[in-house]
Amino acid sequence: MQPTTPLSKFLPYQLSITSNAVSGRIAQEYRQRFGLSVPEWRVMAVLGDSGALTQRDLTQRTLMDKVAVNRACKVLEERGLATRTPNAQDGRSHHLDLTQDGRKMHGLIMPLAVEMEGRVFAGFQPDELSQFRHLLDRVREQVGELDSDGVDSGNFSES
Amino acid sequence: MQPTTPLSKFLPYQLSITSNAVSGRIAQEYRQRFGLSVPEWRVMAVLGDSGALTQRDLTQRTLMDKVAVNRACKVLEERGLATRTPNAQDGRSHHLDLTQDGRKMHGLIMPLAVEMEGRVFAGFQPDELSQFRHLLDRVREQVGELDSDGVDSGNFSES
DNA sequence: AACAAATGGTTGCCCATGCAACCGACAACA
DNA sequence: TGTTGTCGGTTGCATGGGCAACCATTTGTT
Incomplete structure (x- = not known):
């Protein structure tokens, strides 16, 4: 009897550990340099791009739980990086x-993001990257169609 | 001034939400059907393939934290699915x-895993899949080389 | 043989995250 | 206009997962 499928060959597993490695690395960087968590970083990124938004808008654009947002x-408000009006x-x-300070930090954050993206995905051809993106999109679509419930948080109970 | 890089185009972000979606979906399934968490499932998968192992071996093969293992x-022991000798x-x-019960469950679990993998990655050509795998591997390598410290848990402080 | 260093495993603690419940405000409808 | 249902946002609670500290055993050194 053949070993069914070694865990290491299981695609969802590979996807998970790769994603964790990347996220972990980036989280580390942003924490060290700016004291920002990933959710905070995401909110800043979106606000910097789009201007004033409600939390509802932010949950939609970041695909995070509304509590996380x-x-x-x-x-961000307490740190004086954003204001609520x-x-x-x-x-x-x-x-x-974003406040003035917030915009300033946004100006530092985004180039770093691009740089890190470049470093992590170094050695990839442009067509490989777009292929990769495309594959990710399709996988996400597939999963989205599999569960009939809404997938707003992008994460289910792991409990 | 162009919007730097919309969050939605940021590759680590896409990777993260896709992975979360897939993991979440799978976690949900295993929890409903077997009452197993992802770490428990991973341990069972490895044990079923490899036979008796120490926890140390398991941490290596699952890339999980030793505490998680x-x-x-x-x-698994408390549920009578595995024994420690x-x-x-x-x-x-x-x-x-694995105990007898453990092996029985393993026999149910792995086909389901394969089936879910098939469902999530449905519509992909074999060469696309291997390409995808290859890309994930390379990304993981890259990240591994970036931080000089050991990457045993696959996850860094998110705090 | 004795001591020091390393290693497998375990426990405790802390933090991030998700869900459910709740509150205040808006919308629909009688 | 009053009532009911929905929605944005907030808080509380429970859970998962990670790290640091710790014990017991083993390994290396002298």
Whole structure:
């Protein structure tokens, strides 16, 4: 009887450990240099690109849990990197935007992101990269179609 | 001024959300059907393939933290899926192996794994799959070379 | 043989993260 | 206009997972 499928050949496993390695490396970098967590970094990245947004918008664009977004925003506000201004159109939500300091940090953060992306994916041909992207997209689509429930957080109970 | 790089185009981000989606989906499945967590599942997969191993061996083969391995083994033992027998060669460690029940479950688990892998990666050509695997391997290598420290757990402080 | 260093395993603690429940505000409808 | 349902945001609680510290045993050194 053949060994069914060694764990090391199992694609979801490979995907998981690779992703963890990459995320871990990047998380480490941002923590050391800016004291930012990944969720905080993601929120900053989106705010820097899009200007003022509500938390709801942010959850959509980052695919994070709304709680994660909320906490990230709270930290950014406390650190003076972002501000919440009341939303005239909807009394429940605020508009979040980067402060001067926030924009300054955003200016440092994004080049570093690009640099790290370049370092991690060094030695890949452009067509390989786009192929990789494409594969990831298709996998995500597949998974999305498999579960009928909404996939807003991108993560299910691991408990 | 161009938006630097929309988060959605950032490769580590795409990798992360895709991996989370896949892992989450699989975790959900195994939890519902067998009450197994991912670490427990991984340990069972390896044990089923390799026969009796020490926890040290398991940490190497699963690339998980030794604590994670320990806890997974504990649970498997308590559920009667695995046994620990003293190691004559080394009084510190035990040999872990699947019980009859464990083997039975292993027999159910692995086909399901293969099936899910097939479902998630449906519509891919074989050469695309091997390409994908290859890309993941290379990325992991790259990251491994970037940090000089050992990467045993595959994950760094996210705190 | 004795001591020091390293190693496998275990426990405790802490933090990040997710879900469920909740609150205040808006929207739909009678 | 009052009532009901929905939605954005917030808080509390539980869980998973990682790291550091620790014990027991083994290995290396003299």
